Amino acid sequence: xxxxxxxxxxxxxxxxxxxxxxxxxxxxxxxxxxxxxxxxxxxxxxxxxxxxxxxxxxxxxxxxxxxxxxxxxxxxxxxxxxxxxxxxxxxxxxxxxxxxxxxxxxxxxxxxxxxxxxxxxxxxxxxxxxxxxxxxxxxxxxxxxxxxxxxxxxxxxxxxxxxxxxxxxxxxxxxxxxxxxxxxxxxxxxxxxxxxxxxxxxxxxxxxxxxxxxxxxxxxxxxxxxxxxxxxxxxxxxxxxxxxxxxxxxxxxxxxxxxxxxxxxxxxxxxxxxxxxxxxxxxxxxxxxxxxxxxxxxxxxxxxxxxxxxxxxxxxxxxxxxxxxxxxxxxxxxxxxxxxxxxxxxxxxxxxxxxxxxxxxxxxxxxxxxxxxxxxxxxxxxxxxxxxxxxxxxxxxxxxxxxxxxxxxxxxxxxxxxxxxxxxxxxxxxxxxxxxxxxxxxxxxxxxxxxxxxxxxxxxxxxxxxxxxxxxxxxxxxxxxxxxxxxxxxxxxxxxxxxxxxxxxxxxxxxxxxxxxxxxxxxxxxxxxxxxxxxxxxxxxxxxxxxxxxxxxxxxxxxxxxxxxxxxxxxxxxxxxxxxxxxxxxxxxxxxxxxxxxxxxxxxxxxxxxxxxxxxxxxxxxxxxxxxxxxxxxxxxxxxxxxxxxxxxxxxxxxxxxxxxxxxxxxxxxxxxxxxxxxxxxxxxxxxxxxxxxxxxxxxxxxxxxxxxxxxxxxxxxxxxxxxxxxxxxxxxxxxxxxxxxxxxxxxxxxxxxxxxxxxxxxxxxxxxxxxxxxxxxxxxxxxxxxxxxxxxxxxxxxxxxxxxxxxxxxxxxxxxxxxxxxxxxxxxxxxxxxxxxxxxxxxxxxxxxxxxxxxxxxxxxxxxxxxxxxxxxxxxxxxxxxxxxxxxxxxxxxxxxxxxxxxxxxxxxxxxxxxxxxxxxxxxxxxxxxxxxxxxxxxxxxxxx
Ligand code: BGC
Numbered sequence: 001x002x003x004x005x006x007x008x009x010x011x012x013x014x015x016x017x018x019x020x021x022x023x024x025x026x027x028x029x030x031x032x033x034x035x036x037x038x039x040x041x042x043x044x045x046x047x048x049x050x051x052x053x054x055x056x057x058x059x060x061x062x063x064x065x066x067x068x069x070x071x072x073x074x075x076x077x078x079x080x081x082x083x084x085x086x087x088x089x090x091x092x093x094x095x096x097x098x099x100x101x102x103x104x105x106x107x108x109x110x111x112x113x114x115x116x117x118x119x120x121x122x123x124x125x126x127x128x129x130x131x132x133x134x135x136x137x138x139x140x141x142x143x144x145x146x147x148x149x150x151x152x153x154x155x156x157x158x159x160x161x162x163x164x165x166x167x168x169x170x171x172x173x174x175x176x177x178x179x180x181x182x183x184x185x186x187x188x189x190x191x192x193x194x195x196x197x198x199x200x201x202x203x204x205x206x207x208x209x210x211x212x213x214x215x216x217x218x219x220x221x222x223x224x225x226x227x228x229x230x231x232x233x234x235x236x237x238x239x240x241x242x243x244x245x246x247x248x249x250x251x252x253x254x255x256x257x258x259x260x261x262x263x264x265x266x267x268x269x270x271x272x273x274x275x276x277x278x279x280x281x282x283x284x285x286x287x288x289x290x291x292x293x294x295x296x297x298x299x300x301x302x303x304x305x306x307x308x309x310x311x312x313x314x315x316x317x318x319x320x321x322x323x324x325x326x327x328x329x330x331x332x333x334x335x336x337x338x339x340x341x342x343x344x345x346x347x348x349x350x351x352x353x354x355x356x357x358x359x360x361x362x363x364x365x366x367x368x369x370x371x372x373x374x375x376x377x378x379x380x381x382x383x384x385x386x387x388x389x390x391x392x393x394x395x396x397x398x399x400x401x402x403x404x405x406x407x408x409x410x411x412x413x414x415x416x417x418x419x420x421x422x423x424x425x426x427x428x429x430x431x432x433x434x435x436x437x438x439x440x441x442x443x444x445x446x447x448x449x450x451x452x453x454x455x456x457x458x459x460x461x462x463x464x465x466x467x468x469x470x471x472x473x474x475x476x477x478x479x480x481x482x483x484x485x486x487x488x489x490x491x492x493x494x495x496x497x498x499x500x501x502x503x504x505x506x507x508x509x510x511x512x513x514x515x516x517x518x519x520x521x522x523x524x525x526x527x528x529x530x531x532x533x534x535x536x537x538x539x540x541x542x543x544x545x546x547x548x549x550x551x552x553x554x555x556x557x558x559x560x561x562x563x564x565x566x567x568x569x570x571x572x573x574x575x576x577x578x579x580x581x582x583x584x585x586x587x588x589x590x591x592x593x594x595x596x597x598x599x600x601x602x603x604x605x606x607x608x609x610x611x612x613x614x615x616x617x618x619x620x621x622x623x624x625x626x627x628x629x630x631x632x633x634x635x636x637x638x639x640x641x642x643x644x645x646x647x648x649x650x651x652x653x654x655x656x657x658x659x660x661x662x663x664x665x666x667x668x669x670x671x672x673x674x675x676x677x678x679x680x681x682x683x684x685x686x687x688x689x690x691x692x693x694x695x696x697x698x699x700x701x702x703x704x705x706x707x708x709x710x711x712x713x714x715x716x717x718x719x720x721x722x723x724x725x726x727x728x729x730x731x732x733x734x735x736x737x738x739x740x741x742x743x744x745x746x747x748x749x750x751x752x753x754x755x756x757x758x759x760x761x762x763x764x765x766x767x768x769x770x771x772x773x774x775x776x777x778x779x780x781x782x783x784x785x786x787x788x789x790x791x792x793x794x795x796x797x798x799x800x801x802x803x804x805x806x807x808x809x810x811x812x813x814x815x816x817x818x819x820x821x822x823x824x825x826x827x828x829x830x831x832x833x834x835x836x837x838x839x840x841x842x843x844x845x846x847x848x849x850x851x852x853x854x855x856x857x858x859x860x861x862x863x864x865x866x867x868x869x870x871x872x873x874x875x876x877x878x879x880x881x882x883x884x885x886x887x888x889x890x891x892x893x894x895x896x897x898x899x900x901x902x903x904x905x906x907x908x909x910x911x912x913x914x915x916x917x918x919x920x921x922x923x924x925x926x927x928x929x930x931x932x933x934x935x936x937x938x939x940x941x942x943x944x945x946x
Contacts, residue, residue, distance in 0.1 A: 045141055046073040047133055049866075050149035054535040054598070055355075060154035060199070060235025062351025064123060067602065069114040070133050070146065071866045072887035077915030078931025079887035083109045083136040088120050092130045092148050102129070107136075113888050114840060114864040115599060125160045126197065126282065128152040154235050154351040155199050155280075163199075163280040163294030165344040168253065168301035168337070180306035180442065183277055183339060184250040185299040186329050191285040193242045199282070201233035201349065204275035205256035205442045209327035210241040210249055218356040219469055220442070223503045224257045225350075225540070226560040227271040229547040232352045232540075233278070242283065249293065250327025251277050254309040254442025261312050263562035265421045265512055270562050276342060278349075300336035309442035312422035312512045314404075317438060319431035320396060354540030355471045357503050359386070363466030365450075368459050373413045375451045378464050383448040383791040383814050385499035385509040386469035388426070389439045394456030396432025401425065401454050402464075404447030406510055406813040410803045414451045417808040422512040430456075444469055446499060446510025446814050448790065470498045476862040477531040479822075479830055482855040486773065486825070488785045493819035496792040497524075497531055500816050504541055504560065508794065508812035515558040516541065519583035519634060520817045523754045525590050527822030529597040530861060538594055539603055545587060546610035553617030555584035555610075557634075579617060580634050581658035582751045587614035588668040595675065598864055599840025604672050612681075615669050618662040619688070626695025628662050629655035636713045638795055638810075639749030640779050650749045652713040656700050657751060660717040663692035667721065696723045705731025712739055713752025719763070720755040733763035740768045745779055754820035761828045761849060769828065770852030773821070777801075781821055792819040830859030831870045835892075840864045846883055847894035847925075848872045850941065858882075865889040869934075879941040887932045897942040898926040904938050 049071040050056075053063055072081060087095060087104040094100045103120025113135070123129070130150045136142050155161060168181035198215060200208055201222040208215040215236050222232045253275040254260075261268050281293040305321040325331045366381035383406050392400055404424040409415040416424070424445045428438050452459050479490050500506045505521040505528070506514045521541070528534055541559060548561040556564060556578040564577035578584065591607040594600045604611075622628045635657055636642075636650030670685035700708045701718070705728045708714035715736035718724050724732055737760060740746070748756050757769045776782045779796035787799050794815035795806045805811060827833045831848030834841060841863035848857065848870055858871035866886025873880045879898070885891045895903060900921040905913035910928060915935070919928040924942065 044074055045137055045143040047135055047143050047146035048073050050146055052151040057150050059152040059237060060351050061151050062154050065117045066151055067115045067117050068131060069864060072135060074887045077933030080138045081111050081113050081135045081888045082138050083107050084133055086131060086133045088129055088131040095130055095132050095148050123153050125153055125156040158346055161346050162292060163278055164296045164341045165276050165278050166295045166299055166339040167274045167276045167342050169340050179303040180252050180254040180309055181275060181301050182250060182252050182304040182326060183299050183301045184248060184326060184333060186246060186248045187293045188246055189242060189244050191244055191287060193239055193283055194286040195284040196239045196242050197282050198236045198238050198279060199233055200279040201231055202253055202277050203272055204258045205254045206277060207252045207441060210238055211247055212328040213241055217358055220357050220503060223354060224560060226544040226547045227258060229348055230350050230543055231348045233349055234352050246329035248327055248329045249281060253277060256442055257311060260310045263515060264566040267566045297341045299339045300333045301339050302336040306441060311443055314423055314425040315440040315443045316427040318429040319436060320429060322431060353543060354537050355473045357469060358472040359467050360470055361468035363468060365461045365464055371413045372411050375414050376459050377414055378450045380448050380466045384466055384468050385444060385446050385502060386467045387440045387445055388450055389465040389467055390428055391437050391463050392430060393435045394430050396430055398456050399427055399429045399454050401427050403451040404445040405449045406447060408449060414449060418511060418811040420511045439467060471501045471503060471537050473537060474533040476533050479826055479859045481829060481857040485782050485785050489781055492789055492791050493822045494531055495790060496814050496816040496819050497528055499791060499814050508815050510814060511812060516560060517558050518555060518586035519750055522586035522589040523750060523820045524816045525593045527820050529593060530826050535594060535598045535600060538590055542591060542607055546607060549610055549613055550578060553613035554579035555587045555614055557583050581661040583634060584614055585661045585665050587611055588665040592668045596834045596836060596839045599842060601675060604676055611669055611672060615665050618665060626691055627655055627699050628658035633658055636749035636751045640747040640796060642749060652711045653708055656708040656714055659696050660721055660723060663696055663723055664721040666692050693723055705735055707732055712736060712747050712756060716752050716755035716759045719759045737765040737768050745775060746772055750817045753818055757821060757824040766849055766851050774852050792816050826859055829857050832859055832861055832868055841868055842889050844868050844889060844891040846870050846891050850874055850896055874941060877941055879939055881937040883935045885932045890931050893928050893930060895926045895937060897924050898939045900926050902939045906936050
């Protein structure tokens with residue numbers, strides 16, 4: 001199959017008869033005898049998937065030098081880009097006729113096809129820039145110009161904002177959730193509209209309407225950032241929603257993260273006590289004239305049907321209070337109140353950085369039943385994040401109440417104790433005008449089960465639809481094996497990712513927390529970037545992380561930081577709101593993971609000061625011996641032993657963990673300095689790294705390789721962070737493996753777990769890794785799976801073997817931290833690994849590890865160059881391995897338990913296979929270097945026991 005496609009057309013001079021003959025003769029011979037050099041093979045050379053700042057045709061971009069990326073499509077092998085040419089114009093037509101270009105890169109000899117900064121004249125606000133690119137391959141063949149892509153700038157300077165901040169101050173009590181305000185304004189247009197944009201943001205959450213229609217499909221806008229320092233505005237193309245004559249704009253403002261309850265029970269008004277709107281509609285007529293409709297003092301406001309809304313509590317909605325036509329022209333707003341213009345600064349405004357939150361999926365209830373306690377409950381079949389769309393008909397004034405829960409208790413009753421104070425309650429009062437369809441506006445819930453109360457008539461599956469809501473990002477990872485249980489684990493990881501990647505990487509989506517806990521975020525980030533394209537998502541969050549770092553460099557424990565102020569307000573001492581080891585290290589670890597996954601050097605640049613400040617903070621907290629101890633730490637949170645303790649800080653010493661993480665951050669910082677070409681810093685931090693290693697070893701490591709208290713976490717941190725001298729590493733690894741074998745299970749918590757299997761497989765203890773991953777008894781990853789979990793649990797025993805629940809004060813069933821094992825599953829079972837020396841999948845390491853009784857595994861990742869694939873199948877003692885490498889990238893494939901002379905590719909010996917530059921025997925592995933293309937390897941899988 002491959003041979004046909006790769007040969008067809010690749011030899012321009014060859015007739016089809018020649019090609020058929022060549023097929024019989026063998027590919028390798030043909031490649032040298034008749035064809036272009038190997039690198040030129042492939043029927044097509046095409047450029048596709050153009051991205052600006054990792055997005056397809058973004059509108060409202062605020063980046064002064066957007067980075068451009070593309071992919072090369074070619075079905076040949078060993079396709080590499082030798083050169084590229086980019087051109088940018090203000091009009092698409094200019095590209096077609098190659099005239100009046102704004103900027104052209106000229107032909108640049110370079111393999112780089114991702115993250116290329118625009119280097120033309122400075123960008124102007126509210127302009128669209130079209131671009132296209134063509135490439136040359138290694139044989140000098142040029143592709144056609146790609147089709148055009150574009151980006152459109154937002155408002156790039158403060159001067160661009162002419163609108164006023166307006167507040168809807170009508171009788172409100174800011175101590176509890178108030179009704180969501182509606183704001184409106186009518187305006188006339190004197191002609192046909194050629195182009196119209198809205199630039200908008202709010203204090204609180206907004207929904208925008210024009211002429212009776214909802215603008216855009218983004219949810220929970222303007223998203224959650226550290227509002228005082230960074231407030232995103234959104235840009236919408238509203239050309240199609242306007243018309244000549246009378247028009248109207250309307251907005252609804254809910255409390256959201258801005259002034260709703262967040263962080264600490266009962267703590268409201270975190271960013272301010274008043275909701276507010278800033279909106280600017282900019283309209284250009286077809287004849288070239290333009291006008292702006294800004295938010296200003298003449299807008300009017302009134303309370304509406306949303307009587308209260310809150311992220312945790314839910315929403316109360318009375319449909320009888322709906323004001324029909326309120327966002328259309330001609331509505332009578334005489335009884336509405338004037339708004340208040342406020343002189344709020346606009347200095348914190350930034351264009352949207354993160355991906356929008358959208359409705360991504362719908363779930364139909366699997367069953368509707370009555371619990372023993374008599375509640376009517378719908379089971380969505382999946383623990384999910386979002387809300388329920390309610391469909392109902394009945395008499396006006398009837399109130400339907402929905403409650404949301406993750407689990408049923410042992411008796412089959414609705415269980416909400418683990419939600420703590422989060423009510424997750426929706427109350428909808430009918431207006432009685434036929435079928436009514438309602439979705440909440442300014443809240444979200446984490447749930448699998450919905451209890452329905454007060455529903456007029458019978459609740460059927462069509463009464464309730466689960467709406468899955470999260471950041472609208474591309475799904476990039478796929479992973480499947482012959483084990484149904486491991487597949488369900490992967491499914492659970494992905495669902496916990498969906499559920500906690502709403503707009504900020506959160507710990508959980510259901511109880512009164514839902515915060516950007518930095519520790520959880522950093523441990524899960526490698527898994528997360530495999531499964532989804534999160535470059536923009538994390539870039540936004542890291543901006544807040546840096547913004548919320550305190551003057552000493554401490555990273556807040558949650559980002560955006562809503563705990564510091566709340567704790568001091570409560571007069572709480574002892575619990576620090578920042579600076580915890582393994583949590584604050586998100587400052588270095590997450591940017592580095594973005595660099596590895598996307599070759600994103602700009603994130604390293606933009607976070608560099610933040611990374612440095614965090615390391616300096618850590619350094620200042622070490623003693624003369626270089627040990628970081630004595631501070632508040634979360635430690636190996638929720639480890640196996642912590643069940644007997646409260647609070648659950650784990651059993652590995654805090655000082656060991658803190659010093660290990662400190663050293664790891666120094667290591668990342670010195671690597672970052674090298675990548676950025678900061679030589680003096682690189683040397684300085686390399687020296688510091690030496691010191692941290694010495695300190696760690698002096699304090700925690702014995703001559704026989706024992707680390708600290710000998711906990712699994714102590715070993716894995718020391719080994720995965722490369723803290724030990726070479727000679728001690730195998731000894732320490734052997735002790736770790738012995739502990740795993742003796743216990744038969746893991747003992748790690750949030751910080752140790754992500755590294756456990758990685759370290760075991762790195763040191764050759766593959767059987768131990770498979771023992772742990774396949775284990776179904778508590779504690780293990782599959783224990784929750786065998787207990788019906790559809791997401792990752794916060795605790796190893798959220799539901800205990802006896803059926804009772806873990807402590808209700810800390811028992812989320814949708815917490816991704818332990819899902820960090822995904823990284824190992826993808827790297828080791830499937831075998832796709834990033835090469836830190838050629839990040840962003842420019843060069844990929846493919847090394848599947850066959851074991852654990854698995855007979856096949858298949859995995860793919862849609863990376864910056866295209867899709868990388870690894871799929872193996874063990875059948876009758878033979879292993880077949882399919883490898884896919886996208887154009888302009890290369891791979892080194894390591895085939896386990898193989899003999900060089902026995903391995904074939906596409907039916908021919910390796911030495912004759914096209915696209916493979918080098919193959920060698922390395923112990924029991926056969927290692928080959930190859931260029932892009934699809935490869936089918938096959939060999940007799942040697943029995944390791946011999
Ligand atoms: C959160 C965690 C977080 C932890 C701090 C918890 O309440 O849910 O996931 O990391 O506090 O240790």
